[in-house]
Amino acid sequence: MITQTGRYAIRILGHLAEHPGEMLSGTEIAAATGIPANYLVKILNQLRKRGFVESQKGWGGGFALRPETLGVSIADVIELFEGPEDHTGCVFELKECDEEHPCPLHQHWEKVRSSYRVMLSSVKIGHLAKAAST
Amino acid sequence: MITQTGRYAIRILGHLAEHPGEMLSGTEIAAATGIPANYLVKILNQLRKRGFVESQKGWGGGFALRPETLGVSIADVIELFEGPEDHTGCVFELKECDEEHPCPLHQHWEKVRSSYRVMLSSVKIGHLAKAAST
């Protein structure tokens, strides 16, 4: 349903959101989230280049969530790792499947696709922090 | 969302459903569905072992849908290639995410998951043939 790297990214951002303003080292985040340390840094680097997190080198360095990222949707994060989803056309590539001549799966699939996109775009990183604070 | 092999399998069975009782060779099916011939045969062999199709060797041989398969759901086919889905637990593996303490994504995800499963289990192979006959 969603790639492993994407799930990692969400978990990382969720964890950072629980510690606003704090600089957390990669090692700390890895221990807290259970994500392989080496791989985690790669993901964090992408998140940094995209502007979702900021980093600090050297002694006492680490990663921290940029305040604006609290308003970023899950969809935006996923897109960074999986590219834009072009869910055009029939998933099963059945013959003559379009709006006018939908295949038996068409409307079912549209429903799934719709609720999926709603989920990804309506939930923001900021919301993830609430879960742990309660 | 779904694996390529699984999609192939659906297309193959859908094609066979359009030609009830006929023996179609692997080459024919490959040409009709656009699936790589070599790979297609592999998939058909799995479908045969599972009992969804029957095969005939030698001259004039090929594959045909077994009548009972018309009542088989998409979910059953997918499961053959991707194994049973154990969608237990939080997709993002966020902390403390269960029925009592759902994470912010939990209910959204449940909705998606639900409509997805409804789609897979409610649509049968027999339904796929209708699409092409119209």
Place this chain on the structure above:
DNA sequence: ATCTCAGCGCATATACTCATCCATGGAGTC
């Protein structure tokens, strides 16, 4: 200045899906 901590970048290893190739053997034709 030197040392150490920790992010940064590149190369590499592993696993899995997808796809292809080739040898085998059964089934019908001649």
Place this chain on the structure above:
DNA sequence: GACTCCATGGATGAGTATATGCGCTGAGAT
């Protein structure tokens, strides 16, 4: 029985996602 058609099965290769390793660089501590 010889030949052709075509499914069967094993081995192999390409591509991608995932994961690891190592050297480099920047920043503070001493």
